Amino acid sequence: MILLDVGNTRAHLSVDGVVEHLPVDEAIARYHARHVHYINVNPHHADALSAIASWHDLDGDLHLPGDYPTMGVDRRAVCLAHAEGIFIDAGSAITVDKVIKGRYQGGFILPGLAAYRRMYTAISPVLDVPLEPVTLDALPTTTQDGVNFGTMAPIIAIINTIRDNLPLYITGGDGQTIARYFDDATHDETLVFQGMQNALKRKNP
Amino acid sequence: MILLDVGNTRAHLSVDGVVEHLPVDEAIARYHARHVHYINVNPHHADALSAIASWHDLDGDLHLPGDYPTMGVDRRAVCLAHAEGIFIDAGSAITVDKVIKGRYQGGFILPGLAAYRRMYTAISPVLDVPLEPVTLDALPTTTQDGVNFGTMAPIIAIINTIRDNLPLYITGGDGQTIARYFDDATHDETLVFQGMQNALKRKNP
Numbered sequence: 001m002i003l004l005d006v007g008n009t010r011a012h013l014s015v016d017g018v019v020e021h022l023p024v025d026e027a028i029a030r031y032h033a034r035h036v037h038y039i040n041v042n043p044h045h046a047d048a049l050s051a052i053a054s055w056h057d058l059d060g061d062l063h064l065p066g067d068y069p070t071m072g073v074d075r076r077a078v079c080l081a082h083a084e085g086i087f088i089d090a091g092s093a094i095t096v097d098k099v100i101k102g103r104y105q106g107g108f109i110l111p112g113l114a115a116y117r118r119m120y121t122a123i124s125p126v127l128d129v130p131l132e133p134v135t136l137d138a139l140p141t142t143t144q145d146g147v148n149f150g151t152m153a154p155i156i157a158i159i160n161t162i163r164d165n166l167p168l169y170i171t172g173g174d175g176q177t178i179a180r181y182f183d184d185a186t187h188d189e190t191l192v193f194q195g196m197q198n199a200l201k202r203k204n205p
Numbered sequence: 206m207i208l209l210d211v212g213n214t215r216a217h218l219s220v221d222g223v224v225e226h227l228p229v230d231e232a233i234a235r236y237h238a239r240h241v242h243y244i245n246v247n248p249h250h251a252d253a254l255s256a257i258a259s260w261h262d263l264d265g266d267l268h269l270p271g272d273y274p275t276m277g278v279d280r281r282a283v284c285l286a287h288a289e290g291i292f293i294d295a296g297s298a299i300t301v302d303k304v305i306k307g308r309y310q311g312g313f314i315l316p317g318l319a320a321y322r323r324m325y326t327a328i329s330p331v332l333d334v335p336l337e338p339v340t341l342d343a344l345p346t347t348t349q350d351g352v353n354f355g356t357m358a359p360i361i362a363i364i365n366t367i368r369d370n371l372p373l374y375i376t377g378g379d380g381q382t383i384a385r386y387f388d389d390a391t392h393d394e395t396l397v398f399q400g401m402q403n404a405l406k407r408k409n410p
Contacts, residue, residue: 008329068346070331093328096355098344106344108355109332111324119316119324123298124213126275127314139303139311139367141273149313150301154359157366161358162344 002031003193004038004055005074006045008092014193028052037196039073061199066104078171079104080195086163087191090172096159098166108158113174116151133180156181207236208398209243209260210279211250213297219398233257242401244278266404271309283376284309285400291368292396295377301364303371313363318379321356338385361386 003014004027011027013020022030024045036055039062040046049055062076072095078087079099087097090112097107111119113131120127127147134140134148136156155178159168170179171191179187188194208219209232216232218225227235229250241260244267245251254260267281277300283292284304292302295317302312316324318336325332332352339345339353341361360383364373375384376396384392393399 066346068348070348093325093332104346106346108345108351108358109325109348110355110359111321111328115324115328116316118327119320120298120314122323123316123320127298140313141271141309141311143273143275143314146313150315153313153366154315154363157362158359161362 002034002036003196004031004036005077005192005196006038006040006042006049007074008042012192014190019189019193024048037200039077039192039196041072041074058196058199061203062195063199063202064099064104065102071104074192075107077192077195077199078169080198081188081191082167082169082194085167085169086159088159088168088170088172088175088178089191090170090174090178094155094172094174094178096162098162098164100166110155113151113177120147120151131177136181152178152181207239207241208401209236209241210282210397210401211243211245211247211254212279213247217397219395224394224398229253242405244282244397244401246277246279263401263404266408267400268404268407269304269309270307276309279397280312282397282400282404283374285403286393286396287372287374287399290372290374291364293364293373293375293377293380293383294396295375295379295383299360299377299379299383301367303367303369305371315360318356318382325352325356336382341386357383357386 005012006024011022011024032052037058038055039058040049059073064076064079067076075095078089079097083102084100089095092112094110094112098105129144129147132148134145136153140146140149168182168185169191170185170187171189175187179185210217211229216227216229237257242263243260244263245254264278269281269284272281280300283294284302288307289305294300297317299315299317303310334349334352337353339350341358345351345354373390374396375390375392376394380392384390
């Protein structure tokens, strides 16, 4: 089975359990003859994807009780990976969502780590420093640490504030960078696929 | 007496106790014959300012024990306004600094609120929502609240995390927007000037 998650820039696939990242066109060229379950957040690709006879849009099958009408399908998929937890998807934006006993509790959207970098650089060349690990145990006393702390510490602080001892699941391109700041986070690049798989199991038990 | 704080875009003045905001050129044209104590973070204006005979650069007089060599002169000025506290200057960047018994403890730099807006908009048109007050007591369940919570809640969370029951002083163009999220913050647009004034008093007691 192939699961496909079409993002704003690339396609993420689970091909018989192996994860691949491809340009969308290449994913179509390579797998158009296979049976594919997909989700898609990029309206530009909607027609091309739905035109493929053996591909099935899972959007309508991703039922997350308590969600809201415009909630992105990829966020719903991540939230369906486990029955409860804080779910973080750290890509071009960072989404943070809370699920308790299968019910969505709410969540929020942060800029992605790359967006923070661009933002600091645009404010002042002095703030154009590389993203590097920074200790959150002491207040910084250099500009570089001050920028890195300013990027990471507020993100970690708000996650801790809303956590309520729930398990913490982190996925996305910057998932590992964020997971490093927690003792007990589960970093898992397959969260979206697990959510899609769970939706399929519910549909065809 | 005139106190002048030259920022990256504008000049902020305290003219005999009345605050004014002017383009730098206009501040020079209007007050070049007066006795002015200034600080300046904009290298483009350095020569023009130092060329005025009756104007005095206060940079070297702003002694903040525990500070670091490249710490901006405006941040040092804010930290000298009171003997201790958390000092927040919310402008194009948001600086958060901690001072205990007159000694600098460290601090960090966040993007300014306008930068957050630009950042969300650049990530996706869906995230182009107006900055509006949002409750931090419950997790959002709409995109607009999710973006506004994502902007404000991490900032408030990290300030609370490092606060240690210290008084909270907030200044800068977005100071009021941030102060609204605290029961006990002091919003004061004259913090920089108070710091400059305190430095002058120490120099000429």
